[in-house]
Every structure is written in structure tokens, then in C-alpha cells.
Amino acid sequence: MRxxxxxxxxxxxxxxxxxxxxxxxxxxxxxxxxRLLEESDTPASYDRAAAWRDVEATLAExxxxxxxxxxxxxxxxxxxxxxxxxxxxxxxxxxxxxAVLRIMDRRARLHGFDKAQAQPIMxxxxxxxxxxxxxxxxxxxxxxxALLPHAAQLPL
Numbered sequence: 632m633r634x635x636x637x638x639x640x641x642x643x644x645x646x647x648x649x650x651x652x653x654x655x656x657x658x659x660x661x662x663x664x665x666r667l668l669e670e671s672d673t674p675a676s677y678d679r680a681a682a683w684r685d686v687e688a689t690l691a692e693x694x695x696x697x698x699x700x701x702x703x704x705x706x707x708x709x710x711x712x713x714x715x716x717x718x719x720x721x722x723x724x725x726x727x728x729x730a731v732l733r734i735m736d737r738r739a740r741l742h743g744f745d746k747a748q749a750q751p752i753m754x755x756x757x758x759x760x761x762x763x764x765x766x767x768x769x770x771x772x773x774x775x776x777a778l779l780p781h782a783a784q785l786p787l
């Protein structure tokens with residue numbers, strides 16, 4: 632008799648991998664369900680639709696992971712580009728400021744910050760009490776103050 636316990640994540644992952652392998656081998660979803668039901672840890676309610684859902688979940692995960700890696704890589708590139716022009720920007724170089732704003736805009740689009748629907752934002756705040764941090768803050772505020780009169784001239 633089958634156990635009525637909830638399958639563990641490991642069992643679900645294993646079953647999804649098996650279903651995907653069987654589908655890649657050309658089996659129909661009905662046949663996949665039959666084959667997996669022969670296994671003792673497959674739920675008795677496992678059917679054609681469950682086999683389809685398992686295969687789809689595996690394929691979605693296979694696509695999601697590389698996409699997340701690509702976003703992380705592009706985000707890192709944007710960070711490095713911004714570092715390259717940041718000092719000039721906070722000193723008032725209008726071209727560098729324009730470049731920083733374009734980089735920031737690209738980062739916002741990459742991460743979906745500009746989407747119409749509201750999304751919760753979680754941030755980690757750390758307080759650093761160093762002379763370097765204070766100096767950087769003073770420089771940044773001074774640069775912003777110096778730029779405010781020129782804001783209409785900035786290229787976007």
C-alpha cells in the first residue's frame with residue numbers, strides 16, 4: 632500500500648528528471664505516467680497531466696537558471712562601467728553624468744525596476760563610520776548641488 636505522506640523535494644526533483652528523460656526518449660505523457668506509477672514513491676494520483684506538469688517544470692527551470700546567470704553577468708558589467716565614470720561624474724563632468732544616468736537606466740530596465748506594477752523593495756542598510764565613506768558622501772552631495780542648476784542640460 633502507498634504511503635500518503637507528502638513527497639520530499641528530492642523525490643519530486645527525481646521524478647521530474649525521470650519524466651523529462653522519458654519524454655526526451657519519445658514516450659507520451661500517458662506512458663510516462665504509467666511508467667512512473669510503477670515506482671513505489673510516485674503518488675497514486677499521478678496521471679498524464681501530472682507528467683506534463685513535471686516535464687514543463689523541469690524545462691522552465693532549465694531556461695530560468697541560464698537567464699538568471701545572464702542577468703547577473705550583465706549587471707556586473709554595468710557595475711564595472713559605472714565605476715569607470717563615477718569619479719568624473721561626481722566631480723561634475725556632464726558627459727560622465729550622462730553616462731552614469733544611462734547606465735542606471737539600463738540597470739533599472741534589466742532588473743524591471745521601471746515596470747508599471749508596484750513591487751516590494753527590500754534593502755539592506757549598513758552604517759559605515761569611516762572617513763572615506765564620509766568624504767565620499769560629501770563629494771557626492773557637492774556634485775549633486777553643483778549639477779542641479781544644469782539638470783535641464785543633461786543628455787538622457
